[in-house]
Amino acid sequence: MxxxxxxxxxxxxxxxxxxxxxxxxxxxxxxxxxxxxxxxxxxxxxxxxxxxxxxxxxxxxxxxxxxxxxxxxxxxxxxxxxxxxxxxxxxxxxxxxxxxxxxxxxxxxxxxxxxxxxxxxxxxxxxxxxxxxxxxSPGVITWSDEEELLLEDALDVDKARDPVSAALKLFSRHPEVLKKLGLKGGEEALEEFARKTGKLKKGGEPNVKEAARMIIRRWQRGDFHKPKNK
Ligand SMILES: Nc1nc2c(ncn2[C@@H]2O[C@H](COP(=O)(O)OP(=O)(O)OP(=O)(O)O)[C@@H](O)[C@H]2O)c(=O)[nH]1
Ligand SMILES: [Mg+2]
Structure with a gap:
């Protein structure tokens, strides 16, 4: 950097x-x-x-x-x-x-x-x-924690190596996201979301990585931030 x-x-x-x-x-x-x-x-x-x-x-x-x-x-x-x-x-x-x-x-x-x-x-x-x-001028990154960068919307999700841990960090910091998505907590939350949204691998296994990417994308877009009465 x-x-x-x-x-x-x-x-x-x-x-x-x-x-x-x-x-x-x-x-x-x-x-x-x-x-x-x-x-x-x-x-x-x-x-x-x-x-x-x-x-x-x-x-x-x-x-x-x-x-x-x-x-x-x-x-x-x-x-x-x-x-x-x-x-x-x-x-x-x-x-x-x-x-x-x-x-x-x-x-x-x-x-x-x-x-x-x-x-x-x-x-x-x-x-x-x-x-x-x-x-x-271009944005400046002076540190390199991928999870933080993803949650701060400072890194493109498609470039992330490990979107799953970033999504789990998001759930633990902002449990309201789980609630808004209608998910129970824990590791299974991503599997549940993958099933709900039809993100499955060839064998029918839930694609948790893609589920994590979708959730982080929505987080970055501000979907969970919009104030209700503004
Ligand atoms: N809701 C909202 N979105 C904004 C606002 N300002 C910028 N955005 C969005 O934030 C994203 C990034 O905006 P840019 O202006 O390209 O950001 P930047 O800091 O120049 O980004 P880099 O050039 O990549 O470092 C875009 O999707 C914008 O539409 C704002 O005031 N409110
Ligand atoms: Mg710019």
Whole structure:
């Protein structure tokens, strides 16, 4: 993952202000990124994106690229910091919505987005206003725990080697998922889900790996997060 770190280092060096984006459902800030920003004397703004998927209070500026919430506040912050021309880098883990945030601020689709983690490859500069240049950059992973990455929607399920343990971890942390799926707990939950959804192997055995992938995909899509009355 060192090349990813080098890339973000370059972005931080080139910018005056960094926006650290986190996903409201898994709002883990990256201490390592924050240290890199601080050490270089750059300004850091924390933005919690996808607030449309949660009800809790969040840290930093609450934002939703989907609904446009927080746009005005973030623009105001940036304008305040821009005495001359400033360069602003958008950083954070894969799939938190960095490119979507840029599009929301710009008011049209200038950066490409995708439901798949690890989508943006190179850096892309976008003029936001006469004084503000923004740069989109690939997501940064500074650690490598596959289960965590899957549950944080920072890794594509199809690339996971062991979706089963990630699904079991999900059940133990969020028993409400089992309830919503109408499953009893334990190892058998995946077998039960595979049978229910017709995911069977050739011999008729339940395909637990595919069942795990389906559940994680739904978790990543936010199916279990949607607030009921919003
Ligand atoms: N519900 C909701 N979904 C969002 C929001 N912002 C982005 N998304 C979704 O999150 C997914 C990732 O968005 P991107 O903007 O591509 O994320 P990214 O951080 O640029 O991802 P990488 O380039 O892969 O690092 C897409 O499916 C978006 O539609 C939001 O505010 N609310
Ligand atoms: Mg992107």
């Amino acid at each position: 060192d090349s990813a770190l080098n890339r973000v280092r370059r972005v931080i060096n080139q910018c005056d202000v960094l926006i650290e984006v986190v996903d409201a459902r898994f709002p883990t800030r990256s201490k390592r990124l924050e240290r890199m920003v601080r050490r270089r004397g750059k300004k850091l703004l924390l933005v919690t994106n996808k607030v449309d998927l949660v009800r809790e209070e969040v840290q930093g500026i609450p934002f939703s690229a989907k609904t446009g919430r927080g746009k005005r506040e973030l623009m105001r912050e940036l304008e305040r910091l821009a005495d001359g021309e400033i360069r602003v880098g958008v950083i954070g883990r894969p799939n938190v919505g960095k490119s979507s945030l840029i599009n929301a601020l710009r008011g049209r689709k200038v950066a490409r987005t995708s439901a798949r983690a690890g989508f943006t490859r190179g850096e892309q500069w976008i003029r936001l206003s006469p004084k503000i240049m923004l740069v989109d």
